[in-house]
Amino acid sequence: MEFKTVLFYLFAAVLVASALRVVTARNPVHAVLFLVLAFFNASGIWMLLDAEFLAIALVMVYVGAVMVLFMFVVMMLDINIESVRRGFWNYLPLGLLVGTILVVEMAAVLGQRYFSLDALPNTAAEAGYSNTKELGRLLYTDYAYPFELASVILLVAIIAAVVLTHRERKDTKAQKIGEQLATRRDDRLRIVSMASVKEAPSVEKAVTEEGNK
Amino acid sequence: MLNNFVMPDFNPAMPEILLLSMTCGILFVDLIFGARHRWMVPLLSVVALLVCAFVTVNTAIGDPVLTFGNMFIDDLMSDFLKLLTYVAVVAVIIYSRGYMKARGLDKGEFYLLMLFATLGMMVMISAANLLTIYLGVELLSLSQYALVAIDRKSTRATEAAMKYFVLGALASGLLLYGMSMLYGATGSLQLGEIAQAASQQSTGNHTVLLFGLVFLVAGIGFKLGVVPFHMWIPDVYEGAPTAVTLFIASAPKFAAFAMTIRLLVTGMFEYAEHWQTMLLILAVSSIALGNLAAIAQTNFKRMLAYSAISHMGFMLLALASGVLAGGDHSPAMAAYTSAMYYVVAYVLSSLGSFGMILLLSRAGFEAENLTDFKGLNKRSPWFALMALIFMFSMAGIPFFVGFFAKFAVLSMLVATEHTATAVFAVIFSLIGAFYYLRVVKVMYFDAPQDNLPLRVGFDMRLVLSVNGLAVALLGLFPQQVMSLCQFALLRSL
Amino acid sequence: MLENYFPVLVFVIVGLAFGCVPLLLGRLLGPHRPDREKTSAYECGFEAFEEARMQFDIRYYLIAIIFILFDLEIAFLFPWAAIFKEITESPAVRTFGFVEMFVFIGILVVGYAYAWAKGALDWE
Numbered sequence: 001m002e003f004k005t006v007l008f009y010l011f012a013a014v015l016v017a018s019a020l021r022v023v024t025a026r027n028p029v030h031a032v033l034f035l036v037l038a039f040f041n042a043s044g045i046w047m048l049l050d051a052e053f054l055a056i057a058l059v060m061v062y063v064g065a066v067m068v069l070f071m072f073v074v075m076m077l078d079i080n081i082e083s084v085r086r087g088f089w090n091y092l093p094l095g096l097l098v099g100t101i102l103v104v105e106m107a108a109v110l111g112q113r114y115f116s117l118d119a120l121p122n123t124a125a126e127a128g129y130s131n132t133k134e135l136g137r138l139l140y141t142d143y144a145y146p147f148e149l150a151s152v153i154l155l156v157a158i159i160a161a162v163v164l165t166h167r168e169r170k171d172t173k174a175q176k177i178g179e180q181l182a183t184r185r186d187d188r189l190r191i192v193s194m195a196s197v198k199e200a201p202s203v204e205k206a207v208t209e210e211g212n213k
Numbered sequence: 214m215l216n217n218f219v220m221p222d223f224n225p226a227m228p229e230i231l232l233l234s235m236t237c238g239i240l241f242v243d244l245i246f247g248a249r250h251r252w253m254v255p256l257l258s259v260v261a262l263l264v265c266a267f268v269t270v271n272t273a274i275g276d277p278v279l280t281f282g283n284m285f286i287d288d289l290m291s292d293f294l295k296l297l298t299y300v301a302v303v304a305v306i307i308y309s310r311g312y313m314k315a316r317g318l319d320k321g322e323f324y325l326l327m328l329f330a331t332l333g334m335m336v337m338i339s340a341a342n343l344l345t346i347y348l349g350v351e352l353l354s355l356s357q358y359a360l361v362a363i364d365r366k367s368t369r370a371t372e373a374a375m376k377y378f379v380l381g382a383l384a385s386g387l388l389l390y391g392m393s394m395l396y397g398a399t400g401s402l403q404l405g406e407i408a409q410a411a412s413q414q415s416t417g418n419h420t421v422l423l424f425g426l427v428f429l430v431a432g433i434g435f436k437l438g439v440v441p442f443h444m445w446i447p448d449v450y451e452g453a454p455t456a457v458t459l460f461i462a463s464a465p466k467f468a469a470f471a472m473t474i475r476l477l478v479t480g481m482f483e484y485a486e487h488w489q490t491m492l493l494i495l496a497v498s499s500i501a502l503g504n505l506a507a508i509a510q511t512n513f514k515r516m517l518a519y520s521a522i523s524h525m526g527f528m529l530l531a532l533a534s535g536v537l538a539g540g541d542h543s544p545a546m547a548a549y550t551s552a553m554y555y556v557v558a559y560v561l562s563s564l565g566s567f568g569m570i571l572l573l574s575r576a577g578f579e580a581e582n583l584t585d586f587k588g589l590n591k592r593s594p595w596f597a598l599m600a601l602i603f604m605f606s607m608a609g610i611p612f613f614v615g616f617f618a619k620f621a622v623l624s625m626l627v628a629t630e631h632t633a634t635a636v637f638a639v640i641f642s643l644i645g646a647f648y649y650l651r652v653v654k655v656m657y658f659d660a661p662q663d664n665l666p667l668r669v670g671f672d673m674r675l676v677l678s679v680n681g682l683a684v685a686l687l688g689l690f691p692q693q694v695m696s697l698c699q700f701a702l703l704r705s706l
Numbered sequence: 707m708l709e710n711y712f713p714v715l716v717f718v719i720v721g722l723a724f725g726c727v728p729l730l731l732g733r734l735l736g737p738h739r740p741d742r743e744k745t746s747a748y749e750c751g752f753e754a755f756e757e758a759r760m761q762f763d764i765r766y767y768l769i770a771i772i773f774i775l776f777d778l779e780i781a782f783l784f785p786w787a788a789i790f791k792e793i794t795e796s797p798a799v800r801t802f803g804f805v806e807m808f809v810f811i812g813i814l815v816v817g818y819a820y821a822w823a824k825g826a827l828d829w830e
Contacts, residue, residue, distance in 0.1 A: 004708070007715075047708070047711060048708070050708065052711070053784070053785060057781045057784075060777065060780075060781060061774070061777055061778055061781055064777065065770070065773055065774040065777040065778075066774060068770055068773075069767065069770040069771060069773075069774060072762055072766045072767050072770050073767060075760075075761065075762040075766075076761060076762045076763075076764060076766070076767060077761075106424075130788065132784065132785050132788045133785070133788050133789050133792075135785045136785030136786055136788050136789035137215060137789055137792070139782075139785055139786075140785075140786060140789070140793065140799065140802075140803045140806055140807070141215060141218045141282070141799055141802075141803070142218075142282035142284075143282065143284075143344075144221070144281060144282070144802070144806050145221075145226075145281035145282070145284050145285055145345065146284065146342075146344050146345055146348055147782070147806070147810065148806070148809060148810060148813070149336060149345070149348040149349075149352065150348065150782070150810075151779070151782075151809075151810045151811075151813040151814055152233060152329070152332065152352060152813060153348065153351055153352050153355060154775050154778060154779065154813075154814060154817065155329075155813050155814060155816060155817040156326070156329045156352060156355050156356055156359075157355060157771070157775055158772060158775055158814075158817035158818075158820065158821055159240075159322060159325060159326065159329075159359070159817065159820060160326070160355065160356070160358070160359035161768060161771045161772065161775075161826075162322075162768070162820065162821055162824050162826045163320070163322045163326070163359060163363060164359060164362055164363075164365065165764055165767060165768045165771075166768055166824060166825070166826045168825065174828060174829075215789075215792055215793065215796040215798060215799050215803075216796050216797075216798050217798070218796075218798040218799045218802070219798075220798075220802060233813075237813070237816045240816060240820060241816075241819070244819070244820065244823045244824075
C-alpha cells in the first residue's frame, strides 16, 4: 500500500466517524465541532485528489465561515436537546433499513466497474502543476456566465438575509451622523411670533371666571 | 489556452443582462426613495419587465443561437416562454400590490426578490448546460424561499418557508446528483454533447446514465410538484402570503416546463422510453391524489394547491406520450406542443384564481376559505363571472382555454395508444370538476356572508378582467396559441 | 503536485501531536479522582447563577451570513489572482477577464451597499 492510500483511509475513517458523531452527539456544540473535523478530513481527501483549490476553499469557507454561523445559530436557539432527540431510537431501525437499501442498490447498480479507481482516468499531476490556475483559466473564460450568476445568487442571499432577519430598533441610542448633519434650523427651532407687550388680564374678569367654576 | 478564447456574443442574453442591471438600479431607487414613495418600485419593476419584453422580441432571431461557451441558448421556445413569464410576473405585481400594502408588506424587497426570481426563471429557460440549469434553479428557489417568509410575523408563513427550504434543498441535491451521474457517464455538462454521447453509448455507461436519469426526474418532479414529490405544495401554497402563492403558482411553471424539455428532450432523448415510463407513473399518481385530496379541502388556497398537483400531472401525461414503443418519435412534436399549451392554459387560469382571492381580501381578512366566496354574484356580478370563467377553465369545461388544453393532451394519449390512461384521466377530471363547480355554486346560489364592497385599485380590476377574458377568448380561438407553441418548439428542438 | 504539500502534512501531524500528547500524558500519569464538587462549575466561590450557555442575539447571525457571502467572493478572487498575469498578457482575454471580475465585484458591491444602507452592518 502506498503512502497516499494510507492517508486516504485515515482521512476517510476519521471523516465517517466524525460525521457519525455529528448526528449522535448529545450537545449541539459538540456536533458542530465534529462537523469541523469532518470538513478538515474531507479537505484532506480533496487534497489527495489534487484538488488543492477546493480543499483550501473548503477550509476557508466552511470551517472559517459556515461553521461560525452554525455556532451562532446553535447558540441563538434555545433548544431542548432531549425533546429534539426523542424518537431517535424509534426511527433508527427504519432509517438504517432505508439507508442500507439505498447503499446496497447503488452499489449493485454502479459497482466496482464504473466508479472504481481504475475506471476513472488518473491525471497524474507533476510538481508545479497548479490546480488553482487551471480553474482560473476556465472560470474566467468559458465559465464567465455561471460565474456571474454565482454573484447574483450571492446578492439575492444578502438581500434575503437582510429582509428576513434585520429589524429596525426603536430603542437604539446610536447616533445617525448623516441625519445629524442634515438637520436644518427649522427641524429643531420653532420661532413663535408673539406680541412683545401683553396686556395683563383685568381683575374683574379673573374674578368672574373664578365664580363660573 | 487563453489565446483560443473568443469573446462571447452578448446580444442573445440582452434581456437577462438588462433585467439584472435594471433590478440593481431599482434596488438603489428603493434605498433612496423607497421609504417615502412606495409606488415607485412596483411601477419600475413593471417597466423593467416591459423593457425586457421589448428586447426579447427584438433580439429573437428564430434559429437557436448558443453563446457564453455554449452555455446559453436563445431559441424561439425560450423567447416565447420568457415573454409569457414577463406577462405572468407583471400580472402578479399588479394583483399583489393592494394585498401587500394592506398588510404592511409592500417593501421594495418583495418586488426585487420577484425580479431576481424572474431572472432565475430566464436563466433556466435559456440554459443549454447542466450547470446553468442548476444555477437558474437555485436563483429562483432562493428568491422564493425568502418571498414565502417575507411576512416575518406569521408563524404559518415561516413554517411553510422552512418546509419549502428543506425539501427544496433535498430536491436540488437529487438534481445535482443526477447531473453528476450524467457528467460522469458522458464527460460533458453540455446538453447537446450529452445527447450525442448518450446515442453512442457502450453498455457500461448505459447503467450510469439510467441511474442519473432517475435522480433528474425526481428533481424535476419536485420543481413541478407532482406526486410523490408534492409534499411541499399544499403547505407552501396555504402558508405563504397569498400574493406570494400567486407568484409561486404561476410563472415558475414555465421555467419548470423549460427545464423538463431541456433536460429530458434535448439532453436525454435517447432514453425517452425510460423517462416516459417514469413520467407516466408520476402523472397518474398526481392526477389521482391531486383531484381526490382537493375535494376534501375547505381552504381555497389549499384546494388550488392540490389542483396544481393534478394539473402538473396532466401536463406530464402529454410529455410521456411523445415516443412510441420501438422508438418511433413521430408524435413527439405534437405531444410537447400540447404539454406547452397545457402549461400556458394552466398558468393563465391559476393567475386568475389566486387573483380572485387577492381581490376579495382586505386588511385583516384573507378570503382564503371557500365560504368567503359565498354570494359573490350579489356583491359583484362581473367578478363572479370572472371567477366562473377561471373555475370552468380549470375544470376543463368547454369552451374555455382549459378545455382545449385537456383535449389536446387526451387526443395525444389516444393517438399514441395510451387509451387506458386517457380514460383514467377523463374520469379523474370529472371528479375534479366537482370541486371547481362547488366554488361556482357557492358564488351563485349561497347568500353572501359579508356585504362590504370590493375595494381594489382600477389597475387590478382591469388586469383581472383582461385575464378572465383571455381565458374565455383563447378558449374560443385555441388554434392560434397552439400553432404558436408548435412553431416555437419546431424551430427550437 | 502533492509533494508540495508534504510540509503541510508534517505541520498538521506535529500540530496534532503538540495539542494531544500533553493532554494524554496528563491523563495517563496524573491521578484522576473526580467528585461532585470537583466537576461542578466554578464561579468565584459561590453557586453558579445560571447555565454557561446563554442565548445569542440574532444580529450575530446577520453579521455571520454577510461575512460568509463576502468570504465566498474572496474565494472566487483567488484563482483570478493566480492567473492575473496570464490574463493581462493574453490579448484575447485581456479586457474580458478584467472586466468580468469587476462585474462580479460590482454585483456584490450592490449587495454591500444595500446591507449598509439598510443598517444591517450597524451594531447599535
